[in-house]
Amino acid sequence: MNPTPFDIFVLPFTVGMSLLFAYLILKYASWIWYFDRDDKLKILRGLFSLKSLKAAKEIFLESLIHRKMFLVNKRLGYMHMSLAFGWFLLIVIGAVEGHTYMGGAAPFYFPIFFVYFVPDDESFFFARGFVQLMDAALLLVLSGVVVAIVKRFYKRIVGMKSTTQLRLRDKMVLYSLWLIFPLRLLAESATCGLHGSGGFLTYPVGQLMAATLPLKAMEYPLWWVYSIDLCLFFIGLPFSRYMHIPTEMVLIFFRNWGIRLKPDNPILEEVMVLSCPRCGVCIDRCQLNTAVGNHDTQAVYFLQRIRNSEEHSAQAKNCLMCGRCESVCPVGIDLNAIRLRHRQNFTPETFVPQYNNAEARKVDVVFFTGCMGHLVPKTKDAMVKILNASGDNYWFMDADGGVCCGRPMKLAGQTAAAEKLMAKNRQSIIDSGARTLVTSCPICYKVFREDYNLDIEILHHTEYIKRLIDSGKIKVGKLNTAVAYHDPCELGRGAGIYAEPRAVLDAVATLTPVPDECKNSLCCGGSLANLTLPSADKMRIAQQTMTSLTTNHPDVVATACPLCKKTLNRTQMAPVADVAELVAEAMKE
């Protein structure tokens, strides 16, 4: 057992670390305190269950290894991994080393300053091994720091077109973080240089320093500077974007315990907002950036404004909710739901719909085309043809127009008004006694599935048509047409329907590949979720999307949404048709 080593320079680190811990404990406690009863129960039940183990595994993969970020961008992934995982290794190996030396009784600052206190004692268990491992971990972190510094000044090195802009406070914390590891290298090397010790990194650097610098005078101040820098970083952390480190882990636990974002509970949103490391992955995904040149509304900037309590109502409205950013966000933040929460709900009390749907007919299948469906009569006619051929007993609920599904109202933030519209349609559908609801509009489809609480089957028309073809209820031939399929955001990323439209198209035409498909598909720009985008900008987005869709020169661009069809058609860049139209054309009488 060795005597407990101490030097006054450990104080800045110790104070900074203690303040940070105290702050975090209070913060975590306040989050849990403000959760509602239901969520608290979930935490209680989840705490000692397998869910916590799953969360721990996820933290390892995402917060340390940054697996998802690797999938999106390898160099950016390496940068985050080397910093996080390297630092983690330094802490863990350092702690094991320190406790081995002290026989398990090391004070918590001891591993951090181990080299100073134990410069050349290699008599304890695995001493040489620890030295080399610690050098390896330090090298890993330093490589990440180099990439990070280069990225700040030359962002393309990590394969990004845009990186995030920082505020002064963030910059100070950022610089203190950058300095931690070079300072650690210098301080450790100085001590090693004086004692002729060190690993594969600290030994040569130490020798070089000993040969060129007055090491004796430098060693002690270097340890002081290292300790002060750590203190600055820890104290600045809660007020900077690095708060994401301790927050993201908590978010992963909350999520695994089953806590979800609720419209009326702001706590989880706060946790999500703080979890964003501003990696910037969302910026290049956003077509409002790449096609329109907006550098203000992307998820990272929107969250930053919420976090800093800056005005953000314009940003809340200017978003297509296409989900392109959400689908790659490595932290898995519910970006669309947060955006929607910030659309003001000012539904007037007086909003009472004065209209009604046509009287319900008793049937097996209800067909709902939606408001937009009436703007694309060819799709509507094709669906009528298919429904007639199916032999199903159906009712075209809004053949002569009807009440809107309510999703556009909901997307505008007017939840109470949307409820009133939904109630009308819900009643009509229930009155029909149908077991199946078919809609040709993905916007309607999503709201029927998520908000209507109908206990009947809800199908998008592509799912329904696939079923008719599979069961032989309709017979189709193959058209001599090459089609490129455009995934509507609401149907693809929004509802996870990718396979059915492709299977149907495969049966009636020749499907050609598109550069941005499925999860990566582009938005047509017409999204009803964007409340303010001028029509010229919508056109820019539609053109960008059509350029991608026509890469392999298809005869027709096919889609499965009336709004996409209408929006893409305006570009006049290629013929656009709904999947249903092609099926109707390929049908054998």
Added chain:
Amino acid sequence: MWGFKIAKSQSINYDRNDKEIMRTVLDNEPSLRVCMACGGCTSTCSAGNLLPTFNIRRLNTLLQRGEYTQLRNELNNCMLCGKCTLVCPRGVNIRNIVLNTREALMKYESDTI
């Protein structure tokens, strides 16, 4: 005596109108300025289809005249479905105008009460 009388003036004195709401709405959604009153929006309107008395094209007129009571009653029928915006040949974002007008009316009423 001859069955003639002096008719009451039918002219509207625009100077006496409260243009505050119109100004707010135009600031937020300037595209309304290019409306040419073609009526495309009204003929496609989902709500107007079910309720023939609802005429969204009139929105602009009512807004300019400052006839807020009628404006509010009219706007209460809109479902924000966005069809009108999609068909407008001038690219007027009518849906956003409805939203902004509703919001401005709410504010205006709570201010004047």
